[in-house]
Amino acid sequence: MKPGIDDQSKPQTMIQEKYTKRYQNLKVAEALSNNHFYPFACNELSSIIDLGYSQLPKDLKAFIFRDCLSAFRLLPEMNTSAAVSAANLLVKSVESAFPKQKKNLAIVEFKQAKVALKRRTKSHDEHIDLPSLPQDILVHIFSFLDVSSLLSSSQVSRSWNQATSEGSLWRSLFDLHFSHKVLIHIYPGIDWREAFKNEYILYKSSKMLRSGRGYCSYCDSVVWHDNLRCPKKQCRLKSGKKPLDLMLTHQVVNYLLGTTSSSDESDSEDEAVRGLWAYPTLQ
């Protein structure tokens, strides 16, 4: 063993391991099998591929490739158009960045998934009448939903629309998202939905929620947030009502690759956001 060569290769492999370890900590693969996180995970993969595939160490490339394949394989089970969109986007990233052989394999997998998906949607054609749920049950069900799902539900039908206008739903959402940073004057007859909406726009929540990611200071890691909280129980207990710091996808990619690229969004608002990229060095 020549000591000179060893010394040279060691730091390199250490760096490589660091990236791979970070990637594994991100738990992208697990998220893919979850119905709720699948679109987020696909988007993250797309971003990682777009922003830095060529720089990745070899074994990390292999992981990414493997995860892309499993993303396509899992697509038929995800029965939403959001999932299909995300997969389409992923395929486009794959097309532009992957080397020929891997690209072809991935595309084959994707096409198979599309076929399976088509078959699935065809088999669902029973026209039964479902019993209509009473309003208070609907409200109870909606109390478990996140903002986007709640708004989707409000557009479904008249009875659902009525149920979504229930103030308590919006109040608890307001609490969840903003109570730690907004003081609100509560008066009788307050329209919680309006209040929520105003804060939502003000804090650009729609942008921040796009990634599904947050940074938990208690476990010092980038996690898939579960309703704005860390999925780990201890962290939830410690943090109480305080939600996670939400992260944007490009910030997650920056963390993974150790880069400082900003997102496509050029607005000067990014000034504030860019400062967040430098999370304490995570292993």
Place this chain on the structure above:
Amino acid sequence: MSESDMAIIKPEMMKSYIWLETSDGSIQQVEQEVAMFCPFICHQVLQKGGGSSKNNAISLPQKVNPAMLSLIFDYCRFHQLPGRSNKERKVYDEKFMRMDTKRLCELTSAADSLQLKPLVDLTSRALARIIEGKTPEEIREIFHLPDDLTEEEKLEPLKNTMDDPRIRLLNRLYAKKRKELKEREKLKSIEVEEHVDERSVDDLLSFINGRDHKVVNTSKRKKKTKKRKEHKNGTCKVSNKDSHNLHSKQRSVDETSFSLGGVSNLHNIEDDIFSRKAEFEDGYIDDEIDPALKEMLDREVEDFARRLNSSWVLSVGQERQPVHFSINGNGDTRRLTGKEGGGDEWFDFSSVTLGEASDPPEYDKVPSDREELVLDVPSSSSTSLFTFELPLSISELELLREDTSR
């Protein structure tokens, strides 16, 4: 059960069954411990002394049919045993919840009418998990619900009351871009060179976004430079369209700026730029596009963007920063066409459905597909679950319609 309650219940009942009658008239008996797990039945037995015999069967609420009843009792039977660990219960619950949506709904109703709260919770959560992340269309399909809201009503909760005229201007420009894209889509099938026009759309859009061409995906940029080259070598016919587009865009931007009236800041800036542009427009009758002219216009457009952004930041103040605008190049017919209520929304559902940016890639086509249709730079991720837009009042909407119909 209290002492007095115990006294009321006849000793024979202690080990016996309770008689229940379901909505369809059939009568069955269930072990007491199991049935008493349901508060409804419990009340009936204790307060009204029901269920003691076949003739005295407790009639259950309408929503409880025999199938659901047996399910519920399975649940009760498992859970009423105090000896089970939490983990066991959780595992059982997971398994129990695996059924199709229809049964889940029925079960929820039944459990609710029997006041069995833990089961209601369980089923509600399961239903919430089904609803999560789906578009209204998909939800309607799963639950077989009728689409009985008018367009207006659907968007009613989404209306935004923000009133900044600058935002309205930009919103209008956005809407314009969207419409143009749509028209382009139609023309695309007729004219193949259509894609060259896209570049001017991108430019104008980039000025709206205030986008620095430096801060862009390298892959996107490469595609763009490719297009620029193509464009320069374009034919007369193509440049016709392009210039015409520029024309109409400028005209409409002009109009919108003039209609703003009371916005002092913006108005002055716009005046500057557009008055200069007007000169070009007048002399711009011939159809050949002058590349130098185009460059100049591009520069001015960028300038305007920068000024717009900066003035916006200044006036709005320190705590707030320019609200981020984004569009989706898709599904806007729903919002803009045939609606009187205006395009007011803060939540764009077209982004939840399949966007044009996320259409399945067609492997024979030019890869520029993706780029030209993605107007919105940040949410080029197709699962931009949330985008929002700012209001258009009815009059503005009409103005828009006028413009585009020209």
